[in-house]
Amino acid sequence: MARVSSQYRDVIVAGASAGGVEALKTLVATVPADIPAAIAVVLHLPAGGTSALATILRRFGTLPVVVAASGMPLGRGRVHVAPPDHHLLLVDDQFVLSHGPTESGHRPAINALFRSAAVALGPRVTGIVLSGVLDDGVAGLVAIRDRGGRTVVQDPRDALYSGMPRNALRHLTPDHVLPVADMGAALNELVREEVGVGAGSSASASMRLEDRIARLGHPSVDHEAEGMGERSVFSCPDCQGTLNELNRGQGWYRCTVGHAWSEEALLAAQGDVFERALWTALRSLDEKANLARRMHAAAVQRGDHWSAGRYGRTADETNEAADVLRDRLTALPDRQVESGS
Missing domain, CATH: 1.10.287 (Helix Hairpins)
Known part of the structure; x- marks a missing residue:
């Protein structure tokens, strides 16, 4: 019998918001220089202007830090940072920048990166939720878990803003809950775990559709026809269109234009x-x-x-x-x- 080839957990995706710069500086400083994995980072940023995040992170640790661009291949031992006003997505083994609909009011959105990584790379992915308010990243972390990847959440007591870590812990049991200072060593072990090709469950139709919306910005998505949800009584704060409730009871909404909202973000x-x-x-x-x-x-x-x-x-x-x-x-x-x- 032919031996099934194997691969490793060689992609790390991390998301942060309020208090996230401090968390990311510590994370980059503690990750070993020889880590055999590519790292992609989303920090919530205002749409206008430029971001100094890559410049800031270069001052910490020994990993090279670059601003991601469409078509850029995943680079092992390198940190890739999302630019303002663009979703950072993964397609196969390269990055794609998208001006797709905002998610919970954000572009770049953590959920968009995490979901795309789950769809494209399945069990090769480790997702990290860091400091922030509300709950961006939670749905994406669930997608990573469902595809056989690993999940890491900053200890809420260690976070400057504990909302995102606490919401993550409400919705799943991560593989690790750690202070950021301890994540480097844990990640260095996780990325060396071997996973078989084809390991993990297949991406669901709804996961693939949401990834396609973030990447291509398909207008007038009929979620009911796609079997993804039912019309709600709520309207989208971005475009005032009617929101569909996806996967009833899960607290996730999209309008026909494609804007996505969690219950927490919609309430805010x-x-x-x-x-x-x-x-x-x-x-x-x-x-x-x-x-x-x-x-x-x-x-x-x-x-x-x-x-x-x-x-x-x-x-x-x-x-x-x-x-x-x-x-x-x-x-x-x-x-x-x-x-x-």
Whole structure:
């Protein structure tokens, strides 16, 4: 009988958000220079401008760090960083940059990288979730696990922002939960594990479709026709289109354009929409009160006391409503900001 050829867990994908720069600096510093694996990193970044992440990480450890580009092959012993406003994806053994739909409001998104790695490389992949708020990376980490890869989560007590690690621990039992300083040694062992060709389960149809959306940005995806979900009562914060609930009970949504949302991210985004609406309403009330006061003064000047009284009452009532709304806004709890800085 012919011997089944083998391969190794030679691809590491890592995702971080708020507090992630510090976590990534420590990770890069602790990974051995001779590690026989390629490393790909997504840090949540604002869409505009440039990122200094690659420059920062080059100062730590001995691994070369590059900004990933489409068509760039996986380089063992090298760190590949996602550029702003592009999903970093894996197709076969090379990188692809995509301007596909945002996921939980992010591009680059951690889930997009993790999912593409799971689809393309299966058990060869080790996924790492680091510091951050909300839950980007959780669905991708589940995809890696389902394809036979390994999963690592930063110990929430070690993270500057524990939301992403805690949410990961809510949804799966990772292979390792570690402080970042201990990950280098663990990864050096994981990447030397041998896996048989064809090991791990096949990527599901829904996983492949979501990967295709991130890569190609297919418009007007009919998730119901694809058997991926049902129409929900919620709307997409990015485009106001109707969201479909994928895999009911899993807390994951996509609109027909392709924007993806977790329940945690959708809740936060709807809170932002609500707050913006309140500020818009407050501005409108302030402008209405100012206009009513000007009209009141003009009516008084021309001796039109009836109109002056009406405008004065309007100004007083509008001011009262604005004060109530202003108190409501100042009482809103502070929210952590998703940022890689």
